[in-house]
Amino acid sequence: MKNKSGQCNNCQLKSSSVRTLNPAETERLEKNCTEVHFKKNDIIFKQNAFSSNIIYLNNGLVKIHIEGPQNEQIIKVVKAPSYLGIPTTFNEKINHYSATALEQTSVCFIDIDVFKDFIYKNGQFAYELITELCKNELNSFHRCVNRTQKHIHGRIADALLFFKNTFEHNEFILPFTRLEFGNFVDTSRESVSRILTEFKNDGIINLNGKKVEILNEKLLETISNKG
DNA sequence: GCATTAACCACAG
């Protein structure tokens, strides 16, 4: 789906970096940007494929994942609005990871050369971009610590709280199968099943298939903190 | 030693 001209300018979902562009630059962005819609489980880009665009997630939810020696590893789940795949598109010829839609999702593909030009010529644009990248790196540091040091109960509690925050609701549909959940928190699908039913039996959550309702957030937080 | 944790396997909805 091609962008109509004027769309970037009026876009409500502009990134903080794109907000710093002047009208001429915004117009240039519009001419070098295409919006694409994806359905659940559609692959937005794939590990090992050539990367040629900056990708911005306007709407929806996406998983970032790497095919490891054993399993698919889900690195993180990204909620719109956010850039996808800056690290893999910037100085790398190929994608180091894949991105897959977890729900109905829309994405803008932006020409890499135009994007780089904005960075060279517009310091504020670059600054905003760096700010986002820094946030991401810190996030991944924390996730790294959590993943390696917390026990399964803590990691699953973390994940439930994360979904509660991203959906901004105590009740939500898990966008994952049990296997994906396991790949997200570094455990087996069996352990995910067991611990979720444990949480249910202890009255911490309501559980019905993929539908989860958080009943005792305080307790989940202490489980998450204690590891 | 004994208990706990969590992975792996297998089987049934």
Next chain:
DNA sequence: CTGTGGTTAATGC
């Protein structure tokens, strides 16, 4: 795809 039960290996007390 899920849930459960049995088994097993590693680790802690």
